[in-house]
Amino acid sequence: MKYVSTRGTAPVLTFGEAMMTGLARDGGLYVPQTVPQMTHADIAALAGLSYEDIAFRVMYPFLGDTFAEDEFRGLIAAAYEPFGHAARAPLVQLGPNHFLLELFHGPTLAFKDFAMQLIGHMMQAALAKTGARITIVGATSGDTGSAAMEAFRGLSNVDLFILYPHGRVSEVQRRQMTTPVEANVHALAMDGDFDDCQARVKDMFNDFAFRDGVRLAGVNSINWARVLAQVVYYFSSAVSLGAPHRAVSFTVPTGNFGDIFAGYIARQMGLPIERLVIATNQNDILHRALTSGDYKTHGVKPSISPSMDIQVSSNFERALFYAYDRDGAAVTQLMDEMKAGGFHISQGALQALRATFASGRCSEAETTATIIREYGRTGEILCPHSAVGVKVAGDHLGAVPMITLATAHPAKFPDAVRDAIGLHPELPPRMADLYDRSERLTRVPNDLAQLQSLIRERIAQ
Numbered sequence: 001m002k003y004v005s006t007r008g009t010a011p012v013l014t015f016g017e018a019m020m021t022g023l024a025r026d027g028g029l030y031v032p033q034t035v036p037q038m039t040h041a042d043i044a045a046l047a048g049l050s051y052e053d054i055a056f057r058v059m060y061p062f063l064g065d066t067f068a069e070d071e072f073r074g075l076i077a078a079a080y081e082p083f084g085h086a087a088r089a090p091l092v093q094l095g096p097n098h099f100l101l102e103l104f105h106g107p108t109l110a111f112k113d114f115a116m117q118l119i120g121h122m123m124q125a126a127l128a129k130t131g132a133r134i135t136i137v138g139a140t141s142g143d144t145g146s147a148a149m150e151a152f153r154g155l156s157n158v159d160l161f162i163l164y165p166h167g168r169v170s171e172v173q174r175r176q177m178t179t180p181v182e183a184n185v186h187a188l189a190m191d192g193d194f195d196d197c198q199a200r201v202k203d204m205f206n207d208f209a210f211r212d213g214v215r216l217a218g219v220n221s222i223n224w225a226r227v228l229a230q231v232v233y234y235f236s237s238a239v240s241l242g243a244p245h246r247a248v249s250f251t252v253p254t255g256n257f258g259d260i261f262a263g264y265i266a267r268q269m270g271l272p273i274e275r276l277v278i279a280t281n282q283n284d285i286l287h288r289a290l291t292s293g294d295y296k297t298h299g300v301k302p303s304i305s306p307s308m309d310i311q312v313s314s315n316f317e318r319a320l321f322y323a324y325d326r327d328g329a330a331v332t333q334l335m336d337e338m339k340a341g342g343f344h345i346s347q348g349a350l351q352a353l354r355a356t357f358a359s360g361r362c363s364e365a366e367t368t369a370t371i372i373r374e375y376g377r378t379g380e381i382l383c384p385h386s387a388v389g390v391k392v393a394g395d396h397l398g399a400v401p402m403i404t405l406a407t408a409h410p411a412k413f414p415d416a417v418r419d420a421i422g423l424h425p426e427l428p429p430r431m432a433d434l435y436d437r438s439e440r441l442t443r444v445p446n447d448l449a450q451l452q453s454l455i456r457e458r459i460a461q
C-alpha cells in the first residue's frame with residue numbers, strides 16, 4: 001500500500017512515512033494509491049462487533065507493513081480506552097429517520113480525539129523503533145490543539161507546538177491547551193485567525209531547511225493517518241442502522257473538510273452512502289463552491305461555532321484530486337490560483353463532486369434556534385457545531401436514514417448553549433477541575449521567522 005501526493009510530484013511513501021511526513025514536499029496532501037475495498041460480506045460481518053474490532057478491520061488494509069496485526073490491535077485498544085463511553089461513538093435518535101452520532105466522548109470532548117489518540121500511539125510506537133525525535137507543529141481552531149496536547153503530552157520523543165488564534169477559541173478549548181504541565185507541549189497564542197495559523201504551519205513545511213533541521217511532523221488533518229482513523233465511525237454507525245443491506249446518508253459539520261472526506265473514503269471502500277451533506281456556518285465557502293463552482297475566499301467572520309471558522313479548507317484538495325480524475329497538475333494549477341484569492345471548478349469536476357456531496361449553510365440565528373428546538377423536542381443539548389449539522393440535515397431528510405455527526409460536547413461551548421437555552425452544560429466529572437488549573441501559554445506574532453526561532457530555542461533546551 002503506497003501513498004501519492006495530490007500534486008503528483010512528491011515521493012511515493014508507505015503509510016508509516018506518510019504519517020510522519022504530513023504535508024507532501026510538493027505542497028500536496030497524501031492519498032492512498034488505491035482505496036482498499038470491503039465487500040458486501042465484509043461489511044455485513046462488522047455487525048455486532050466492538051468499535052475497536054471494526055476499527056481494526058477497516059484500517060488495517062491501509063497500513064501495509066507499518067505495524068504487525070497484534071501490535072496495531074494494541075494501539076487501537078490504548079487509543080480508545082480513555083473514552084468516557086463504552087460504545088465509543090454511540091448513536092441516538094432525534095426523530096423519524098434522523099440519528100445523531102455522538103463523537104464527543106473522548107478525553108477532550110470533540111471528535112478530534114478519535115484520530116489524535118490513535119495517531120499519538122502510532123507515532124510513539126514508530127519512533128520507539130528508531131529512537132528518532134520529532135517536532136510536531138499544528139494549527140488549531142481549538143479542538144485539534146486540545147486533542148493533540150492530550151495525546152502527546154509527556155511523550156519522550158516528541159515536542160509539540162500548537163498555534164491557535166489568540167482570543168478566538170472558547171475558554172474550555174484554551175484551558176485544555178494551556179493547562180497540561182508536561183514540558184514537551186507548548187501552546188502558542190498567535191495574532192490572526194485560524195487560516196493565518198494554518199498558513200504559517202504550511203510555510204514551515206515548505207521551508208525545507210527548517211523542516212529537516214527540526215524533523216518537522218504534522219498532526220493537522222493534512223495528515224492521512226487522521227483521515228483514516230475517522231473512516232471507522234462511518235462504518236460503525238452505518239452498520240448499526242442496517243448497512244450494507246440498506247444505504248444511509250451523513251451530514252457533517254465542516255471546516256477543514258477532514259471529517260467529511262473520511263466519509264468519502266468510506267464510500268469509496270464500498271460502504272453504501274447515498275449522500276454526504278456538507279454543513280457550514282456563516283463561513284460558507286464550501287457551500288458556495290458546490291452551488292456555484294466558484295471557490296472564493298471572503299475572509300473569516302467569527303461565529304458561535306468557531307471550530308468551523310475556516311475559509312481555506314485544506315482537505316478539499318483531496319476531494320478535488322478525485323474530482324479531477326487524480327490529475328496532480330490540474331490540482332497544482334487550482335492551488336496556485338487559490339493563492340490569488342480563488343478558483344473556478346470545472347464543469348466535469350463539479351458534477352463529480354455533486355454525485356457524492358450536497359451542502360447547506362446555517363446562520364448564527366438558525367444555530368441558536370436549532371439548539372432551542374432540539375432541546376425542547378428531544379432533551380438533547382447540542383453544541384453549536386452539531387446544531388449547524390442538525391439544521392442542515394433537516395433540509396436533506398429523505399428515504400434513507402440520515403446520520404448527523406455531533407462533533408463536540410456542549411460543555412466545550414457553554415456560552416452559546418447558555419445564550420440559547422439558559423442552561424450551563426456541565427463538564428463530565430473526569431475534567432471538572434479544568435477551571436482551577438493554572439495556564440501556561442506564549443503570545444506570538446503572525447511572523448514566520450520569529451515562530452521558527454522560538455521553536456528552535458525551545459527544542460534545544
Ligand SMILES: *Cc1c(COP(=O)(O)O)cnc(C)c1O
Binds near residue numbers: 111
Ligand atoms: C474540527 C471541528 C469541525 C470541523 O471538522 P473538519 O474536519 O475540519 O471539517 C467541526 N466541529 C468541531 C467541534 C470541530 O472540532
